Amino acid sequence: MTKSFWLRSTAVALALGLSGGATSAETLRVYFNAGHGYDTYMDAIAEFEADNPGWEVQFEKFQWPDLRTKLVADFAADNAPDLVANPGGWVPEFAFKDLLTPLDELAARDQAEFDFPGDWFDSAVAQNTINDQIYGLQIHLTCATLVYNKDMLADAGYDAPPTTWEEFREVAKATTKPGVFGFAPNSAFIYYWPWVFQNGGEYYNSEIGEVGIGSDASIEALQFLADLIHEDRSAPVPVAGADYEGPQKLFTSERAAMILTGPWDINPIRTGNPELNWGVAPSLTNAEQATIQGGVALSIPKGATHPDMAWELAKRLTSLEVEVETSLQYSMTMPRKSWLADERVQADPLLGQFGSCLPYSQPVQLPLSLTGKYDPAVDTVIQTAFEEVLYSNEPAADVLPEAAAEANKIIAGK
Amino acid sequence: MTYRQRRALTAYAFLSPAIVYFLIFFFWPIAIEFWASFRTGQPLIGESTYAGFTNYIAIVTDKLAIKAVSATMIYAIGSTVFTLVIALGLASILAGPLKARNTIRAILFFPYIVSFVISALMWKSILDPYTGLLNAALLKLGLPPQYWLTDPDAAIWVLVAVSVWKDIGYAVLIYIAAIQGIPSHLYQAAELDGARRFQLFRDITLPLLMPTTLFLAVVIMIASMQEMALPYLMTGGGPANATRLYSLHVYETAFQGLNIGYASALSFAMFLLILLITWVQFKLLNRDIRHV
Numbered sequence A: 001m002t003k004s005f006w007l008r009s010t011a012v013a014l015a016l017g018l019s020g021g022a023t024s025a026e027t028l029r030v031y032f033n034a035g036h037g038y039d040t041y042m043d044a045i046a047e048f049e050a051d052n053p054g055w056e057v058q059f060e061k062f063q064w065p066d067l068r069t070k071l072v073a074d075f076a077a078d079n080a081p082d083l084v085a086n087p088g089g090w091v092p093e094f095a096f097k098d099l100l101t102p103l104d105e106l107a108a109r110d111q112a113e114f115d116f117p118g119d120w121f122d123s124a125v126a127q128n129t130i131n132d133q134i135y136g137l138q139i140h141l142t143c144a145t146l147v148y149n150k151d152m153l154a155d156a157g158y159d160a161p162p163t164t165w166e167e168f169r170e171v172a173k174a175t176t177k178p179g180v181f182g183f184a185p186n187s188a189f190i191y192y193w194p195w196v197f198q199n200g201g202e203y204y205n206s207e208i209g210e211v212g213i214g215s216d217a218s219i220e221a222l223q224f225l226a227d228l229i230h231e232d233r234s235a236p237v238p239v240a241g242a243d244y245e246g247p248q249k250l251f252t253s254e255r256a257a258m259i260l261t262g263p264w265d266i267n268p269i270r271t272g273n274p275e276l277n278w279g280v281a282p283s284l285t286n287a288e289q290a291t292i293q294g295g296v297a298l299s300i301p302k303g304a305t306h307p308d309m310a311w312e313l314a315k316r317l318t319s320l321e322v323e324v325e326t327s328l329q330y331s332m333t334m335p336r337k338s339w340l341a342d343e344r345v346q347a348d349p350l351l352g353q354f355g356s357c358l359p360y361s362q363p364v365q366l367p368l369s370l371t372g373k374y375d376p377a378v379d380t381v382i383q384t385a386f387e388e389v390l391y392s393n394e395p396a397a398d399v400l401p402e403a404a405a406e407a408n409k410i411i412a413g414k
Numbered sequence B: 001m002t003y004r005q006r007r008a009l010t011a012y013a014f015l016s017p018a019i020v021y022f023l024i025f026f027f028w029p030i031a032i033e034f035w036a037s038f039r040t041g042q043p044l045i046g047e048s049t050y051a052g053f054t055n056y057i058a059i060v061t062d063k064l065a066i067k068a069v070s071a072t073m074i075y076a077i078g079s080t081v082f083t084l085v086i087a088l089g090l091a092s093i094l095a096g097p098l099k100a101r102n103t104i105r106a107i108l109f110f111p112y113i114v115s116f117v118i119s120a121l122m123w124k125s126i127l128d129p130y131t132g133l134l135n136a137a138l139l140k141l142g143l144p145p146q147y148w149l150t151d152p153d154a155a156i157w158v159l160v161a162v163s164v165w166k167d168i169g170y171a172v173l174i175y176i177a178a179i180q181g182i183p184s185h186l187y188q189a190a191e192l193d194g195a196r197r198f199q200l201f202r203d204i205t206l207p208l209l210m211p212t213t214l215f216l217a218v219v220i221m222i223a224s225m226q227e228m229a230l231p232y233l234m235t236g237g238g239p240a241n242a243t244r245l246y247s248l249h250v251y252e253t254a255f256q257g258l259n260i261g262y263a264s265a266l267s268f269a270m271f272l273l274i275l276l277i278t279w280v281q282f283k284l285l286n287r288d289i290r291h292v
Helices: A003-024 A039-051 A066-075 A090-097 A104-109 A122-126 A148-156 A164-173 A189-198 A215-232 A247-254 A265-274 A307-317 A320-330 A337-341 A345-346 A349-360 A376-391 A396-412 B001-036 B054-061 B063-094 B099-115 B116-127 B132-139 B152-180 B185-191 B197-207 B210-225 B229-235 B248-257 B260-285
Strands: A028-035 A057-064 A083-087 A138-145 A145-149 A181-184 A256-261 A278-281 A291-299 A362-363 B040-041 B049-050
Touching: A028 A362, A039 A307, A057 A376, A057 B210, A066 A083, A066 B054, A066 B248, A083 A090, A083 A307, A083 A362, A090 A291, A090 B116, A104 A307, A122 A138, A122 A291, A122 A345, A122 A362, A122 B248, A138 A307, A138 A349, A145 A148, A145 A349, A148 A164, A148 A307, A148 B210, A164 A181, A164 A215, A164 A256, A181 A247, A189 A215, A189 A291, A189 A320, A189 A376, A215 A362, A215 B116, A247 B040, A278 A349, A320 A337, A320 A345, A320 B049, A337 A345, A337 B248, A345 A349, A345 B197, A349 A362, A349 B260, A376 A396, B001 B260, B063 B099, B063 B152, B063 B210, B063 B248, B099 B152, B116 B152, B116 B229, B152 B210, B152 B229, B185 B197, B185 B229, B197 B210, B210 B260, B229 B248
Parallel strands: A028 A057, A028 A083, A181 A256, A291 A362
Antiparallel strands: A083 A291, A138 A291, A145 A256, A145 A278, B040 B049
């Protein structure tokens, strides 16, 4: 009798609890990059939950390739999350496939309290604008530039970092010694492009509708990089792989005098070797001063269950105070004009240097993405060609025009 | 209803959860994928149109797919052959009265129980040409450093070596069990006839292990043909696509390239290739050998 009573009571209590749980909370599903789950964002989410009783944010973190796999699977299953972080290039790609919600109406509605897109750098808006509609709210805006070991350069007789390719090559040679490289290149696709851009080359020429890797400027840039490796022996062959931390690790362990990287490597370098005497230099100039632009944009998938609440959360995550705090704590550069103007940001020497590269930086694939003809297969063809030049020491003049023809064929078929 | 029908019905009732499970989570996705392989556009995630065999025909002219097939065949055949040969040799030794055989078996089996992700990252770290342990050791010994992971010709063999290291323990255990199952009187009779050790191995052990070899060859070959984690984690398919195995190519085509129709066709093409290779293996290795 007693046992039966307790069993029934437990069952009733469980049923009440379950039904109560099922009706009392709404869940906002958010996909984010694994490395960007900063405390400042967690605090903003906690505040959002406190200000919106009954709402719970399900914050899921993935590495970019896994996030993309998950997102595509979710699109296929009609189970898209409410808010998604996208690295460069995804927003135009998904928008052209009609998988994202335009943000213009939401932005216009809240214009008085949230100055979007007015307070965002033009390029941060342009890379998320397709057919005059904005599909992404930029949350990070980054660029890669030259990072150098001050002591190693000083030991080789250089008081200042190089500013031109000629100086760079000279410094790289001078700082190379057994077990130490003057420069450590990165195998990731985007890291080849600062060289191409600095030499006046381009990823895609929208006027003629063709990729730019077959141009003399691109060929010369890749050959310059290959010569650093195979002729001068002042740079190692980059290690291919799913992670791109190799050069940072060589730099942190004082086995490379210079690398190209972005603000995301500030903390790993600082924590990896607190004694390291290093600095951030403006990007090199050959034909022009240029570098690559990266970053992350927040977007709301078309099938999102709660687009309005997703927008509310996105606004909080990109508020000026959260941006400044995040950049100061985690050394990330941000897309808001008022962020760059903030005194606290200006006072940080490393952040300030990375921030100063933003105006002349450019997103690699954007010109092609904006045409709706972007296909990652183009990048695979180009990356293969670049690797043939760098790994197998094939002449860039032989490899790149052939790859350009193949890439153009893919684009023509879109 | 007859007794026989009632029995059949009961059996199906008990089997139905498994049948439903496989229908929903196994055969239904395969059917969808088969459907998608005949579509162009954005099957599964958006608008698509019927494309007939276009996706299948495109495979023949896809340079990357052909390169991926070639890399996969090198990887699969290399992994299978080296694993079997080394495992057979080790099993022949370890099946005998060796003092430390249990310890050695445990050591050999250990990599098999380690997660593939951990194995891949561990070897990547060891083989890194600039920060890896192996080159550090070579330099200490006064030997030149080796650039396995950055050399397009060597990288695929690095993957084969890691795969053999990982699977060898499993193959050794299976071989030991099979060797111990061979009746000892066959060896005794042969010894009485004057057979030497090599002849015992060649004429008794090897033929009687053929079913085991077939089983291992098929299992390792199929697993190797489907391998993705190792190149994904160790080399990202590089350098210069030298380790872009077929499954990685399918994955990247589907999820990075969002070309789901074509990726589905690639998957079915691989299914047919695996079927063909398995059939060839059965034809070559499936000998009806009996001992009485």
